[in-house]
Amino acid sequence: MNRADAPSRHLGILKHSLFWPVTVLIVMLLANVIFTRDFLAIRIEQGHLYGSLIDILLFGAPLILVALGMTMVIATGGVDLSVGATVAISGALACDLIAKGHGLPVAIGAAIGASLLLGLWNGLLVTRLGIQPIIATLILMVAGRGIAQLITGGQIITINNQGYKLIGGGYWLGLPFAIILVAVALVVTVVLTRRTALGLLIESVGGNAQASRLAGIRSSGLIVLAYVFCGLCAGVAGLMISSNTLSADGNNAGLWIELDAILAVVLGGTALTGGRFSLAGTVLGALIIQTLDTTIYTAGIPPRTTLVFSAAVVTIVCLLQSPAFRARFTRKRPERPADPVSTGPKQEVTA
Structure with a gap:
């Protein structure tokens, strides 16, 4: 390889969409070693x-799942603010059915079925009624939290079911089952969106829905499918959260997880305007958020400054992701024009 090509190759690496998320994640992990020497030990x-x-992966598993669903919705040009309510409803419904003596398959099936219906509801509001996604999902965000509290009766439901415990707090093949579940969901999503035409169709709808319809693509069906998938991911995340504590809290379960999911998608390089998306970037974004939470506790940052510290780190990551911001430091200064060199005596021009 020519040495002259080396700078351009390094510059290409810096411009890669995953370079800064990976760099920030590595820096945060190494920073924790300062406070805990065996932080990286397994x-x-x-x-x-x-x-x-392992704890970062385990506690970040619900957020990764919700962020995967959010990625599909944002790729179509929409947004889902109701995923937190879906998380609460799913966990509340499953725990309530188990507490009433129903079997584990019935409880899980009912929770997943309800999550799919909630995603379908959002999709139909957006496509059939033409409601803006932020408004359509805001309706369920408010009402869904109330539904979860109606299911739990305004109380925290506690259960004792070791089979249910496996979903969010159990182990299988030496690994937390939640991590395995997220890995399977990620692999299936990658295969469906990157090994088939589905991902390209979703990106085309998000890039220009009108042009997609004129090209014969059923954009409304793809949008509904994205919201249904997002509801499914939120429902499974609700099962993880409630099974990890063997309890359901309709008021606090999944609270503000929708904001973390949107932030994870943005940190991963997916634009909120829709179009191209990055599943790997989304996973990195979710891990950055979870690592940030872990760093706050490891470093012993006072609770009163936690939100400020989190906002500062997120701002730095977003600025590093911004091409316009990076261009301010990489743009070459224009060279000053050289002084003209006279080659001979000036000639006067006469009319």
């Missing part, structure tokens, strides 16, 4: 993997 106890890195 140990095996009773056949199970333990460690801070």
Whole structure:
């Protein structure tokens, strides 16, 4: 390779959409080593993997799932503010049915079915009634939280079911089952969107829905499918959160997770205007958010300054992601024109 090509190759790496998220995540992980020397260590106890890195993946699993669904919705040019309410409804419904003596398959099936219906509701409001996505999902965001509290009767439902515990707090093959579940969901999503034409169709709808319709693409069906998938992801995340504590809290479960999911998508490089999306970037964004939460506790940052610290870190990451911001530091200064060199005596021009 020619040495002259090396600078351009390095510049291309810097321009890669995943470079800054990966860099920020690595820096945050290494920063935790300053406060906890064995932060990166992974140990095996009773056949199970333990460690801070495993905890980040485990506690970040619900957010990764919700962010995957949010990515599909944002790729179509929409947004789903109701995922937090769907999380609460899913967990509340499953725990309520288990507490009333119903079997585990019935409880999980009812929770997943309700989540799919909620996603379908959002999709129909956007496509059939023409309501703006932020308004359509805001309706369920408010009403859904009330539905969750109606299911729980305004109380925290506690259960004792080890089978249900497996979803969010159990282990399988040495790994937390929640991590395995997220990995399977991610692989299936990648296969469906990157190994088939589905991802390209979703990007075309998000880029220009009108042009997609004129090209014969059923944009409304794809938009509904995206909201249904988002509801499914939120429903499974609700099962994870409630099973991890074996309880359902209709008021606090999944509270503000929709904002974290949107932030994870943006940190991953997907534009809120729709079109092209990055699943790998979304996962990195969710891990950055979870690592940031872990860093706050590890570093012993006072609770009164937690939100300010989080906002500062997120702002820095967003600025690093901004091409316009980076261009201010990489743009070359224009060279001053050289002084004209006279080659001979000036000639006077006469009319």
